[in-house]
Amino acid sequence: MRERRQFLKASLAGALGVSGLPLSGFLRGALADDGPLVIGAPLPISGPFAANGKYASMGAAFAAREAGKVLGRPVTVADIDTEGKPAPAVRKMQEAMAQGTRLFAGGILSSEALVMGKEAAKSDGVFITTAGADEITGSDCNRGTFRWTVPTFGAIAQTVRPLIAQMPQAKRWYTITPQYVFGEGLLGAAKAVFQEKGIEHVGNSYHSLAEKEFSGYLTNAIAAKPDVLLLLNFGSQSSDALRQAVSFGLKKRMTIVLAWASGLEQFEALGADLCEGVYFGAQYWHVIDSPLNKALVAKVRETAKMTPNYSFAGSYQITKLLLDAATKAGGAEGPAVIKALEGMRYSGLTGEEEIRAADHQTIKDYYLLKGKAKSAMADKDDFADIVHSGKSFLSPEAAGCKMA
8 A cells, every 4th residue: 555655646746747755865955055945844654644645745846846946046845754643753853954954844733743843943943834733823832833724713613603503403413533632622612612602512432543443433423313413533534434424324314514624635535425415624625716726726737637635735835835935034044934924924825814923823714615416516626615714713812822
């Protein structure tokens, strides 16, 4: 399976004309002012979230290729395999920083992103992530860490709230939650909305990050007789949970909501029949009507005969932000890039976006999608309609950010 992933990654990267290469190959360039400007891409290239890491690596490399040169230096992206685990992520980031790399875009999982952000800040590095835990720009915020994605608070606000308004008769909700910081953040936010709106939370099932079999949790959900099943897991785990839920006939018994979808590749893997009628929260969808998104979709379709998914697009955006900030700063040193990023307003993939200086959180839309019938698809990528979008963010003070 690993060989197949490596082959697929190489094939797609070749089609795009980009490559995410191991960091060690850029040691000399990272340390030299006239060598390549290296962007470290700490991503889960192996492990259960490798599919997300693979596309994220491609997105970062595409941004580097598009930039060409920054500060008169060619740009390269160096893959750093975090394995989706905090300990290897920190060790490998330390190795990268010892080799001279100071700019990093990655950290798909919250548990790894939290520790990598702290590590970058220790050595005047800059780390931009697409992870979701509120703490990243909340209680654990720091000068070196930035986040493009909407955190868990906003993801729940833009999925659960509109669905409660849309389905006032659905008073009983059941949750399935991965037991780590990201899942706890989503669950805590959902419980707060439930309490505010008079929703009965009829039960929750926790699972580990290694779980693949969800039948027991789904049996518990069926027994609780909810009106809505809210899945709070991510990537392959949310796909496995949804696939098993549909096989159990749950679509006929209740509404199913997946709070944080991993994008187009998830729809492709599941298929339209399974996704029809299911609601998905999303950071990105390829039909967003913004100039940057239209340009990105057109370029990727032309060069690779594929449509960018969330992992690809998010990584592209955060890598582009680093490169744009370095250009604005006139240098690639961490403090200068941080200053350039703080308060930056720009036309992003979701439209006009802003990086809030007080906590380094990007203010952007979050989307609620609804899976459509196969017969209603306009093309092979048209799996869902955007039925709601909006912005929901805690203030830096309410999120607990005290920037040192």
